[in-house]
Amino acid sequence: MKELTSTVISNRQIASNTYLLSLECEMDPYIPGQFVMVKAPSPGAFLRRPLGIMELKEGVLALLYKTRGEGTIALSMLKEGEAISVMGPLGNGFRIEDEAQAVYIAGGIGLPPLLSLYNKIKKGNFLIGARSEEDIPFDYIPARAEIATEDGSVGHKGLVTDILSGMNLKKPNIIYACGPVAMLKKVADISRHMNIPCQVSLEERMACGFGVCAGCVVKTVSGNKSVCALGPVFNAEEIIW
Numbered sequence: 001m002k003e004l005t006s007t008v009i010s011n012r013q014i015a016s017n018t019y020l021l022s023l024e025c026e027m028d029p030y031i032p033g034q035f036v037m038v039k040a041p042s043p044g045a046f047l048r049r050p051l052g053i054m055e056l057k058e059g060v061l062a063l064l065y066k067t068r069g070e071g072t073i074a075l076s077m078l079k080e081g082e083a084i085s086v087m088g089p090l091g092n093g094f095r096i097e098d099e100a101q102a103v104y105i106a107g108g109i110g111l112p113p114l115l116s117l118y119n120k121i122k123k124g125n126f127l128i129g130a131r132s133e134e135d136i137p138f139d140y141i142p143a144r145a146e147i148a149t150e151d152g153s154v155g156h157k158g159l160v161t162d163i164l165s166g167m168n169l170k171k172p173n174i175i176y177a178c179g180p181v182a183m184l185k186k187v188a189d190i191s192r193h194m195n196i197p198c199q200v201s202l203e204e205r206m207a208c209g210f211g212v213c214a215g216c217v218v219k220t221v222s223g224n225k226s227v228c229a230l231g232p233v234f235n236a237e238e239i240i241w
């Protein structure tokens with residue numbers, strides 16, 4: 001893990017409140033599921049913000065983020081040529097197993113780490129859940145992705161977990177998921193009932209990003225664990241939901 005100063009190559013809106021930030025960045029190689037902590041260029045956003053790594057190729061780091069509060073709104077205002085401090089890669093990524101029938105489930109801002117994983121493996125079924133069509137960055141998702149939207153504007157009307165539980169496909173051999181806790185909990189329930197291994201990437205508010213502040217602790221069957229240092233990826237059955 002290193003702290004680096006990176007330069008903005010581009011920062012553009014690609015869906016509703018969703019931006020793709022490309023940075024010139026000499027970061028060490030990463031494993032999909034790992035993340036970076038970025039320093040938002042706002043005096044009010046004192047702490048760094050965690051963002052999943054979508055891609056790191058030929059010295060260009062791609063981050064996909066949704067504007068939520070002060071930090072991510074400040075990020076959305078970054079312009080080409082500006083400098084930004086990036087720390088990473090951090091945490092533990094997905095453990096890649098036999099991917100023949102993998103299922104990837106991305107809800108909301110859980111998309112970047114799973115895109116990174118899918119783009120590395122290029123096998124399996126990609127499922128996306130969003131509130132509405134306008135939230136989906138269509139240019140960046142796999143062509144055969146199955147979509148669920150809460151308002152029914154595209155794909156299945158309802159939750160992405162409906163697609164998973166109604167899947168007529170061959171039984172998946174591994175499920176990878178990232179998204180809101182309610183979605184992850186449902187995915188964990190379904191995977192347990194179907195007896196399929198499942199890895200989840202958790203999102204907690206983070207302060208340090210490397211295990212010293214205890215700000216991101218979750219309860220697991222083997223005690224409290226920090227999401228930043230021992231996750232963000234965990235086996236679903238490890239977590240006390």
Ligand SMILES: Cc1cc2nc3c(=O)[nH]c(=O)nc-3n(C[C@H](O)[C@H](O)[C@H](O)COP(=O)(O)OP(=O)(O)OC[C@H]3O[C@@H](n4cnc5c(N)ncnc54)[C@H](O)[C@@H]3O)c2cc1C
Nearest residue numbers: 049050051052065066068069070071072109112203204205
């Ligand atoms: C390991 C990890 C990877 C992440 N990857 C991405 C990513 O690739 N793209 C992306 O858009 N976002 C990602 N997030 C979430 C992102 O870090 C938060 O949205 C961001 O920190 C919010 O900062 P802010 O200053 O804009 O909002 P704040 O003003 O700090 O908060 C605004 C709202 O967002 C909520 N929020 C803040 N932090 C989180 C969080 N960590 N998870 C869920 N809700 C939060 C707050 O409770 C509040 O309701 C990731 C989070 C983690 C822990």
Ligand code: FES
Nearest residue numbers: 207209213214228
């Ligand atoms: S954010 Fe400090 S311990 Fe995880």
